Amino acid sequence: MADQQYDYDLFTIGIGSGGTRASRVAAAHGARVAAAEEHRVGGTCVIRGCVPKKMLVYGAQFAEDLEDATKFGWTIEGKSFDWAALRDHVMTDVSRIESVYTDTLEKHDVEIFHEHAEITGDHEITLASGKVVTTDKILIASGARPHISDFPGCEHVITSNDAFHLDEVPGCILILGGGYIANEFAGIFNEFGAKVVIANRSDTILRQYDFALRDRLMQISMTKGIEFLFNLTIERIEKREDGTFAVKMTGVEERTFDLVMAATGRVPNTEGLGLETAGVEVGDRGQIKVDEFSKTNVDYIYAVGDVTDRVQLTPVAIREGQAFADSLFGDGEPYAVDHTCIPSAVFSHPPICSVGLNEREAKDQYGQVKTYTSDFRPMKNVVAGRNERSLIKMICDGANDKILGIHMIGPDAPEIMQAAAVAVKAGMNKADFDATTAIHPTVAEELVLLR
Numbered sequence: 001m002a003d004q005q006y007d008y009d010l011f012t013i014g015i016g017s018g019g020t021r022a023s024r025v026a027a028a029h030g031a032r033v034a035a036a037e038e039h040r041v042g043g044t045c046v047i048r049g050c051v052p053k054k055m056l057v058y059g060a061q062f063a064e065d066l067e068d069a070t071k072f073g074w075t076i077e078g079k080s081f082d083w084a085a086l087r088d089h090v091m092t093d094v095s096r097i098e099s100v101y102t103d104t105l106e107k108h109d110v111e112i113f114h115e116h117a118e119i120t121g122d123h124e125i126t127l128a129s130g131k132v133v134t135t136d137k138i139l140i141a142s143g144a145r146p147h148i149s150d151f152p153g154c155e156h157v158i159t160s161n162d163a164f165h166l167d168e169v170p171g172c173i174l175i176l177g178g179g180y181i182a183n184e185f186a187g188i189f190n191e192f193g194a195k196v197v198i199a200n201r202s203d204t205i206l207r208q209y210d211f212a213l214r215d216r217l218m219q220i221s222m223t224k225g226i227e228f229l230f231n232l233t234i235e236r237i238e239k240r241e242d243g244t245f246a247v248k249m250t251g252v253e254e255r256t257f258d259l260v261m262a263a264t265g266r267v268p269n270t271e272g273l274g275l276e277t278a279g280v281e282v283g284d285r286g287q288i289k290v291d292e293f294s295k296t297n298v299d300y301i302y303a304v305g306d307v308t309d310r311v312q313l314t315p316v317a318i319r320e321g322q323a324f325a326d327s328l329f330g331d332g333e334p335y336a337v338d339h340t341c342i343p344s345a346v347f348s349h350p351p352i353c354s355v356g357l358n359e360r361e362a363k364d365q366y367g368q369v370k371t372y373t374s375d376f377r378p379m380k381n382v383v384a385g386r387n388e389r390s391l392i393k394m395i396c397d398g399a400n401d402k403i404l405g406i407h408m409i410g411p412d413a414p415e416i417m418q419a420a421a422v423a424v425k426a427g428m429n430k431a432d433f434d435a436t437t438a439i440h441p442t443v444a445e446e447l448v449l450l451r
């Protein structure tokens with residue numbers, strides 16, 4: 001293993017998804033590893049992101065399922081919703097997962113410091129307690145945090161970090177931004193009975209997704225009562241004596257909300273890490289610049305996950321952490337993560353999911369493309385009398401029918417798409433899907449019946 005002149009072979013700053021995977025795998029390869037986390041072990045995904053959010057999405061879905069249940073013969077008397085009960089249950093489970101993460105690291109003999117860590121010299125880390133340690137390699141996996149624009153009253157705005165801890169569901173909430181978090185929390189709050197308004201600076205939501213999915217999500221969201229405002233910015237927010245907020249947006253009369261939440265992107269956590277001391281280069285979005293092996297411009301310092309702002313998704317950070325640890329501490333050849341053809345989902349109501357190129361990207365890159373679409377009402381919605389249609393879109397290379405992208409909105413779309421993503425990643429053609437027998441009756445069978 002590495003040079004014994006240092007206290008550790010690897011010191012990881014930040015124990016989120018990427019940092020955990022890298023530390024555990026490096027230790028499993030025999031490295032002496034320490035890791036520091038100033039908040040809670042698990043990072044954004046486990047503590048204040050994907051995991052608790054998905055639990056809220058499940059909780060929110062019951063609003064529709066209980067309503068639909070009557071059409072399936074059920075009588076549900078006295079149904080009511082208790083936000084505090086759900087919130088506390090979710091937070092208990094988050095703590096459970098946090099301890100699972102901690103146990104896993106400790107079982108691999110990763111030494112955990114629950115405090116801030118900063119690079120203070122060559123191969124040197126100083127902890128908040130004043131302890132100074134040395135390490136052969138440093139991995140920065142400090143993640144990202146919500147961005148809030150600067151405007152008068154911006155201090156009144158909450159972020160998704162706070163949304164998990166609210167005392168109550170707001171009667172009326174304004175969500176700034178039109179991306180992942182805005183649409184996911186719009187669905188959650190709307191299902192829990194809040195009046196939700198989404199306000200975005202541009203003229204669209206979820207700009208990286210195929211336009212057909214965006215349109216369909218907007219249509220369905222509006223039918224459910226979510227309001228969309230576009231092309232505006234916040235001029236000011238004032239807190240009134242009754243605790244509500246007076247919000248002035250460009251071109252819109254002043255409106256009152258119980259809560260305003262910003263979901264306007266996330267910025268890399270690079271402050272206070274000693275990057276200047278170490279001479280680590282940072283890009284114009286504040287991200288740590290790395291090469292394909294996650295190495296910075298400083299030979300012994302690496303970075304993975306959201307702090308590098310390559311693709312801000314947990315599974316990507318995990319793959320980057322794994323590749324880093326295997327490449328530096330394993331026996332095999334170094335390898336890089338393939339950042340192409342990454343499937344992604346938005347857990348809106350209903351969810352949307354994509355893998356590969358959207359139609360615009362496909363046309364830009366391939367010129368001639370063939371598009372196959374299925375626009376249908378899932379059986380469960382038909383029986384429930386829910387007028388909500390799903391959409392599946394497959395985009396193929398016009399020259400050879402190779403699948404370039406698949407896009408779907410509808411119940412269980414992310415569960416279905418994970419398997420389809422294997423086929424797209426493997427470079428399969430439409431004919432391979434056509435040759436596959438359907439599983440009937442399912443929503444997923446539409447994928448092999450596209451005409």
Ligand code: NDP
Binds near residue numbers: 182347
């Ligand atoms: P997104 O990048 O998804 O969306 C940001 C939204 O805010 C866009 O609508 C954008 O407008 C707008 N915006 C961006 N910058 C500003 C600004 N300076 N002022 C005003 N508006 C701005 O960010 P989120 O915060 O929703 O999520 C952050 C990231 O976290 C996501 O990109 C994703 O990678 C990850 N994430 C993934 C989830 C999942 O996998 N299901 C769930 C939640 C988060 P415009 O329309 O102009 O682009």
